[in-house]
Amino acid sequence: MSPTAASGFFFFLLSVSGTVSLHLPSLYLKRDELVQGQYDWGVTYTSTQICGIKGSTVDIHCYYTYPSKVNKQVINVQKTLWFTKGNNNEPVDLRTDSDYIGRVTYQCVDKACTLKITDLRQRDSAVYKFRFITNHPDGKYTVEPGVTLSVTDLQLQVIRSTVQQDSTRAELKCQSTCPPHHTTYIWYKNGQIQGQTSSSSVDLYISPADRVFCAVKGHEKFPSPSVYLPNLPSVSVSPSEIVEGSSVTLTCSSDANPAAKYIWYKSDTHLKSIHEEPQFVFRSIKSSDSGQYYCEAGNTLGTSRSESVSIDVRYPPNLPSVSVSPSEIVEGSSVTLTCSSDANPAAKYTWYKENQTLYEGPKGIYLFSVSSDDRGLYHCMSVNKHGQINSSVVFLNVQCK
Numbered sequence: 001m002s003p004t005a006a007s008g009f010f011f012f013l014l015s016v017s018g019t020v021s022l023h024l025p026s027l028y029l030k031r032d033e034l035v036q037g038q039y040d041w042g043v044t045y046t047s048t049q050i051c052g053i054k055g056s057t058v059d060i061h062c063y064y065t066y067p068s069k070v071n072k073q074v075i076n077v078q079k080t081l082w083f084t085k086g087n088n089n090e091p092v093d094l095r096t097d098s099d100y101i102g103r104v105t106y107q108c109v110d111k112a113c114t115l116k117i118t119d120l121r122q123r124d125s126a127v128y129k130f131r132f133i134t135n136h137p138d139g140k141y142t143v144e145p146g147v148t149l150s151v152t153d154l155q156l157q158v159i160r161s162t163v164q165q166d167s168t169r170a171e172l173k174c175q176s177t178c179p180p181h182h183t184t185y186i187w188y189k190n191g192q193i194q195g196q197t198s199s200s201s202v203d204l205y206i207s208p209a210d211r212v213f214c215a216v217k218g219h220e221k222f223p224s225p226s227v228y229l230p231n232l233p234s235v236s237v238s239p240s241e242i243v244e245g246s247s248v249t250l251t252c253s254s255d256a257n258p259a260a261k262y263i264w265y266k267s268d269t270h271l272k273s274i275h276e277e278p279q280f281v282f283r284s285i286k287s288s289d290s291g292q293y294y295c296e297a298g299n300t301l302g303t304s305r306s307e308s309v310s311i312d313v314r315y316p317p318n319l320p321s322v323s324v325s326p327s328e329i330v331e332g333s334s335v336t337l338t339c340s341s342d343a344n345p346a347a348k349y350t351w352y353k354e355n356q357t358l359y360e361g362p363k364g365i366y367l368f369s370v371s372s373d374d375r376g377l378y379h380c381m382s383v384n385k386h387g388q389i390n391s392s393v394v395f396l397n398v399q400c401k
Helices: none
Strands: 042-045 049-053 058-065 077-086 091-093 104-109 112-117 126-134 140-142 147-152 155-163 168-175 185-189 192-197 201-206 212-216 234-238 248-253 261-266 269-274 279-282 291-299 302-305 309-311 321-325 334-340 348-353 356-361 365-369 376-384 387-390 394-396
Touching: 042 126, 042 140, 049 058, 058 126, 058 147, 077 104, 077 112, 112 126, 155 212, 168 185, 168 212, 185 201, 192 201, 234 291, 234 309, 248 261, 248 291, 248 309, 321 376, 321 394, 334 348, 334 376, 356 365
Parallel strands: 049 147
Antiparallel strands: 042 058, 058 112, 077 091, 077 126, 104 112, 126 140, 126 147, 155 168, 168 201, 185 192, 185 212, 234 248, 248 279, 261 269, 261 291, 291 302, 291 309, 321 334, 334 365, 348 356, 348 376, 376 387, 376 394
16 A cells, blocks of 8 residues: 555655644545554654755654554564665665665664764765555555755855955855854865854955965865955967958956956056856957957956957958059159058058059059050959058059150
């Protein structure tokens, strides 16, 4: 039999806030003719919710009852067990469960049974159920819903802080969702004990290189994570070659606890604040976005500023401008054709008369002595690895002497 309505059993749950407990009235057989002596079967868990700190020990208690006889058969308990895995028909005894080997013990005396779990681990968070088995063919009992165990870590919280020139004065609180009672807290800075308190709060001065954490006395092997100021932030740029119009991401990262928030700057001018996000993204970067960038990482304990990184936006040549000097050209005189175009990297230039190449080189200046045969249409082309563009056409009118 199992304690369900389908098998003829009923039970009721009562949960009381504060010290939470579960009272399960006895489970009664409808077939009264089968029961002699004590008329109840049941299990009572003393708490429905239990919490424990990682590394500590927890006790889970229950009481159970059963009739002294059924159909003149004397009832004896043959086995008691606790389990989290399997079902009511085939439970896995915690003493044989590989996750608990060496960490669980039962103490069962006079219809009371206590499960003790040592060296709590977060994976121990589960629902624990008690089962007793008697010599009666149907005398196997497990009561739902069981006891829920929650295992949590210690956390060190910064309650308030005052940032000073060389250090930060901080009020810290060592806490857990399962606060221990009547315990002593040990406070550490850079691995060295700073003191012990009965209070979960303390005031400390924290320098940029300090690491502060807490532990509960007796469980020093399971301290809280350290709190500390942000380390020197590192900045990365992606992609490594930046072309105008592309998407560019600046990423700032800094190890800090509490986690850092980030602010980006360009050439000492406040650029943008990205709360809890370390990235600044240019969806379509422009040449005017070139410059020096740095980020600042900050948490409640202080701030740290990165070194600057240079953003050099590459782009194809703009429309070249051309000029002819002098403005009046006489046969036999010297003429200078000039072509210039803004580009990154710098453009190379080619001068053409009609479709004939006259000059190629890094400078857009072409100097020559003219004759009447040089009269005609001229243009230049500027080119770099990102593109090329032709100038407008100029007419060279050579006058006879």
